[in-house]
Amino acid sequence: MTRLLAMRKSRAFDPDATRPRPTHPTHPLLWTLRRELWEHRSLIFAPLAAVAVALSGFLVSAVGLPATMQASLAGTPSELKDAIRRPFDIAAVAIIATTSLAGLFYALGALNGERRDRSILFWKSLPVSDATAVLVKAAIPIALLPLVAFLLVLAAQAIMLLASTAILSASGVAIGPLWGSVPVLHRVHIIAWSIATLALWHAPIYAWALLVSGWARRMTLLWATLPPLAAIVFDRMASGRWHVASWFRDRLIGSLEAGIKPSATAEPQMAVIHFAASPGLWIGLAITAACLAAAVRLRRNIFNP
Amino acid sequence: MTCIEARNLSKAFGPATALDGINLTIEEGSIVGLIGPNGSGKSTLLRTIVGLLPHEGDLAVLGRDPWRERAALMRDVSYIADVAVLPPWINMGQALDYVGGVHPRFDRAKAEAFLHRTSISRRARVRDLSKGMAAQLHLALVMAIEARLTVLDEPTLGLDVAYRKAFYDALLGDHLDHDRTILMVTHELAEIERVLDRIILLDHGRVKLDFVAHEIDARFTELVAHPDHLAAARALGPIQERLLLGQSVFLFDGVDRDEFRTWGDLRTPSLTDLFTALVTAKSDQNDRVAA
Numbered sequence: 001m002t003r004l005l006a007m008r009k010s011r012a013f014d015p016d017a018t019r020p021r022p023t024h025p026t027h028p029l030l031w032t033l034r035r036e037l038w039e040h041r042s043l044i045f046a047p048l049a050a051v052a053v054a055l056s057g058f059l060v061s062a063v064g065l066p067a068t069m070q071a072s073l074a075g076t077p078s079e080l081k082d083a084i085r086r087p088f089d090i091a092a093v094a095i096i097a098t099t100s101l102a103g104l105f106y107a108l109g110a111l112n113g114e115r116r117d118r119s120i121l122f123w124k125s126l127p128v129s130d131a132t133a134v135l136v137k138a139a140i141p142i143a144l145l146p147l148v149a150f151l152l153v154l155a156a157q158a159i160m161l162l163a164s165t166a167i168l169s170a171s172g173v174a175i176g177p178l179w180g181s182v183p184v185l186h187r188v189h190i191i192a193w194s195i196a197t198l199a200l201w202h203a204p205i206y207a208w209a210l211l212v213s214g215w216a217r218r219m220t221l222l223w224a225t226l227p228p229l230a231a232i233v234f235d236r237m238a239s240g241r242w243h244v245a246s247w248f249r250d251r252l253i254g255s256l257e258a259g260i261k262p263s264a265t266a267e268p269q270m271a272v273i274h275f276a277a278s279p280g281l282w283i284g285l286a287i288t289a290a291c292l293a294a295a296v297r298l299r300r301n302i303f304n305p
Numbered sequence: 306m307t308c309i310e311a312r313n314l315s316k317a318f319g320p321a322t323a324l325d326g327i328n329l330t331i332e333e334g335s336i337v338g339l340i341g342p343n344g345s346g347k348s349t350l351l352r353t354i355v356g357l358l359p360h361e362g363d364l365a366v367l368g369r370d371p372w373r374e375r376a377a378l379m380r381d382v383s384y385i386a387d388v389a390v391l392p393p394w395i396n397m398g399q400a401l402d403y404v405g406g407v408h409p410r411f412d413r414a415k416a417e418a419f420l421h422r423t424s425i426s427r428r429a430r431v432r433d434l435s436k437g438m439a440a441q442l443h444l445a446l447v448m449a450i451e452a453r454l455t456v457l458d459e460p461t462l463g464l465d466v467a468y469r470k471a472f473y474d475a476l477l478g479d480h481l482d483h484d485r486t487i488l489m490v491t492h493e494l495a496e497i498e499r500v501l502d503r504i505i506l507l508d509h510g511r512v513k514l515d516f517v518a519h520e521i522d523a524r525f526t527e528l529v530a531h532p533d534h535l536a537a538a539r540a541l542g543p544i545q546e547r548l549l550l551g552q553s554v555f556l557f558d559g560v561d562r563d564e565f566r567t568w569g570d571l572r573t574p575s576l577t578d579l580f581t582a583l584v585t586a587k588s589d590q591n592d593r594v595a596a
Contacts, residue, residue: 022410022412022451023409023410024405024409024411025409026406026407026408026409027406027407028406028407030406031402031403031406031407032407034402034403034406035395035399035403038394038395038399039392039394039395114392117392117393118387118389118390119390119391119392119393120390121386121387121390122386122390122391122392122443124357124375124386125355125379125383125384125385125386125447126379126404126407126408127376127377127378127379127380127407127408127409128376128407129375129376132376301359303352303357303358
């Protein structure tokens with residue numbers, strides 16, 4: 001110790017005694033995203049489980065596939081197409097619904113968990129801003145999970161197509177109609193567009209969940225759902241109508257009405273301009289921005305979790 | 306160069322005043338110990354310095370306003386808020402990857418060297434480690450950051466004495482190599498006394514005492530007074546008077562020893578003695594006020 005103290009004193013006369021401090025480039029966004037995925041591995045496992053459930057259900061039904069196809073071949077072309085597409089669509093909806101739910105529950109815990117285990121004091125001891133942290137947490141349900149859903153829908157439908165092809169070929173049933181109408185070959189753009197518009201439409205729901213998770217100490221699901229329910233009940237009692245309820249209904253499923261142009265005869269079309277011009281999209285995005293800004297502010301002000 | 310400059314720094318939580326007009330200048334390259342009784346504002350001061358709390362008054366850390374520029378400031382700072390705040394799900398490999406990915410001054414080889422001396426398994430999650438091992442992991446991460454300023458809030462809480470000694474030695478060695486400024490809250494006064502350049506005693510959110518460590522000798526004296534000289538000793542204005550085994554012990558700050566050399570036995574108080582004296586002195590005063 002005496003030696004150290006002597007060194008310390010001598011240093012005062014030797015300005016070159018200190019080494020330059022090394023620095024290296026950093027990627028706060030990327031690493032914040034990674035650590036979220038390390039912590040919340042169920043974000044990947046839950047959609048994979050949905051794929052597994054859909055595929056195993058499909059494989060059980062595949063035993064009867066040749067007979068079903070034979071029967072459908074006797075109907076009209078559009079009935080045939082519907083019959084072929086139905087299991088593919090159900091698998092897609094199951095996967096998208098699972099990722100949406102996973103995203104919602106993730107958002108409800110994202111800013112709450114780090115306060116409950118006090119790890120926020122560790123995260124905030126490092127050079128990552130509150131805005132970076134909150135934006136990454138918002139990007140997971142709004143951007144990353146929809147991308148995961150899209151890739152998993154394609155993968156699940158591709159497996160279903162190959163399995164169907166093998167079973168039908170083995171039974172000597174023609175595979176032409178199957179390959180002529182499966183969504184994974186003919187509606188990829190509609191799948192991608194539906195998932196993207198749904199994610200944008202749901203963005204304020206995730207942002208609200210994130211805000212509540214930054215504010216409530218516990219029971220975030222309750223605090224997130226009570227205000228909308230209260231608004232619906234109040235509106236019904238006060239005005240005798242379901243205005244508010246229909247607004248929330250539109251928030252849940254309105255992206256299909258706004259973004260897809262259905263057609264009785266032809267294929268559904270992407271209604272890009274109609275979607276971009278719908279007030280619901282922009283109101284939703286404004287609410288998203290407001291909730292995220294408030295969540296950043298809340299996180300910044302936490303000092304004693 | 307100045308590392309931390311505080312002018313009239315105040316912070317209140319509702320009606321409770323945590324910091325009450327602190328004036329402080331800490332030069333780069335010093336090792337400063339912040340001591341004080343529980344609730345004296347030590348942690349609040351540290352949290353203000355690293356930008357976790359807004360404040361009143363002026364505060365500049367490495368030339369930045371910590372509250373407005375926390376993320377930028379933390380690129381030059383390492384900080385331990387508490388030893389039990391590592392996320393429970395993280396393992397050593399992930400922690401090393403993450404800190405290396407976000408802190409430009411993190412030296413991974415150095416962290417590995419620290420961790421090599423511990424028995425922490427690379428794959429074990431923090432929730433499966435003992436309290437002490439989790440603290441060792443956290444210290445290894447923070448000590449491997451070649452920061453310009455290291456801020457530590459009771460860093461060795463719950464660690465065994467051998468590890469504490471190794472930690473303080475590493476801290477000092479690092480300080481010599483890199484001219485790092487270190488600001489540390491601790492209650493292990495006997496252990497840090499030899500490490501510190503400067504000691505700041507906080508009490509009720511104010512700086513009660515601020516002195517250079519090797520000045521304790523020159524500045525403070527304890528007099529175990531002979532009964533004949535009690536009145537004279539009191540007249541010199543001791544900062545504390547207490548009874549020890551029936552004898553009166555006076556603590557003087559900045560009074561020349563020659564004034565009372567013949568009045569009894571003289572000795573230099575340890576940091577622990579000083580701390581106890583100053584903190585008790587306050588509660589005695591309060592008692593008197595209450596009475």
